[in-house]
Amino acid sequence: xxxxxxxxxxxxxxxxxxxxxxxxxxxxxxxxxxxxxxxxxxxxxxxxxxxxxxxxxxxxxxxxxxxxxxxxxxxxxxxxxxxxxxxxxxxxxxxxxxxxxxxxxxxxxxxxxxxxxxxxxxxxxxxxxxxxxxxxxxxxxxxxxxxxxxxxxxxxxxxxxxxxxxx
Numbered sequence: 001x002x003x004x005x006x007x008x009x010x011x012x013x014x015x016x017x018x019x020x021x022x023x024x025x026x027x028x029x030x031x032x033x034x035x036x037x038x039x040x041x042x043x044x045x046x047x048x049x050x051x052x053x054x055x056x057x058x059x060x061x062x063x064x065x066x067x068x069x070x071x072x073x074x075x076x077x078x079x080x081x082x083x084x085x086x087x088x089x090x091x092x093x094x095x096x097x098x099x100x101x102x103x104x105x106x107x108x109x110x111x112x113x114x115x116x117x118x119x120x121x122x123x124x125x126x127x128x129x130x131x132x133x134x135x136x137x138x139x140x141x142x143x144x145x146x147x148x149x150x151x152x153x154x155x156x157x158x159x160x161x162x163x164x165x166x167x
Contacts, residue, residue, distance in 0.1 A: 005091060008161045009151045012089060019087065019097035024065035025052035026101040027142060028077055032123055034143070035106070037072060037116035043096075048130040051116065052098070061099035073110040073118050077103035084138070084148035084167070091155045102142055133159040141166060 006012050027050045028035040036048050051072045055064040062080055069077055086098040110118030121127065123143055128136040134152050141148045147167040153160040 006089065007091065007153060009153060009163045014087060014151060017087060019095045021096045022055040023053060023096050023098045024055065024061055024068060024101065025050040025098055026065040026069050026077055026080060026103060028103045028106045029143065030105050033120045034123055034126065035110060036119045036121055038119060040115055044132065047132060048119065048127050062101065065101045072113055072116040074113065075106045075108035075110050078105040078107060079103060083142050086150040086152060088152045088154060100142065134162060137164055
C-alpha cells in the first residue's frame with residue numbers, strides 16, 4: 001500500500017506503488033512551436049498543459065494519447081514517439097502514472113472544445129508560470145528529444161519533492 005502522506009520521493013516504495021489513474025500527455029512540436037492547451041475542466045483546470053488524459057480500460061497508452069488529442073482539439077498526431085513517464089503522488093491520496101509522447105506533426109487544425117483551448121507557443125516562450133510546477137523541469141528534456149522518468153510528490157498545486165532521471 002502506498003503511503004499517501006509521504007512528502008518526499010524517498011518515503012515511497014516505488015516498486016510497489018500503483019497509480020489510481022493511468023494517463024497520457026502528448027506534445028506536437030513543429031516549426032519551432034509546441035501545441036499546448038488551456039485546460040477548461042478536470043485536474044489542472046485553468047492551467048496551461050499538454051493535451052492528454054486518462055486511459056480507458058484495456059486501452060494502450062499511445063492509443064489513449066491519440067484519442068485524447070482528438071477529443072480535446074479535434075486533430076490527429078502524426079508518428080508519436082514515447083518520451084517518458086511520470087509517477088505523481090498527491091498527499092490527498094490521488095495518484096497518476098503518465099505516459100508522455102511527442103509528435104513531429106498533426107493532421108487537421110486544432111479547435112477549441114468544451115475541454116480545452118489550443119495554444120501554439122514558440123519553444124522559447126513556453127509559459128511555465130501558468131503550468132504545473134514540474135513542467136519547467138522535464139518539458140525542456142522533451143523539447144530536446146531526451147527521454148526521462150519522473151517521480152513527483154504534490155500537495156494540491158504545490159510540488160513538495162521530485163526525482164527526475166534522464167534516460
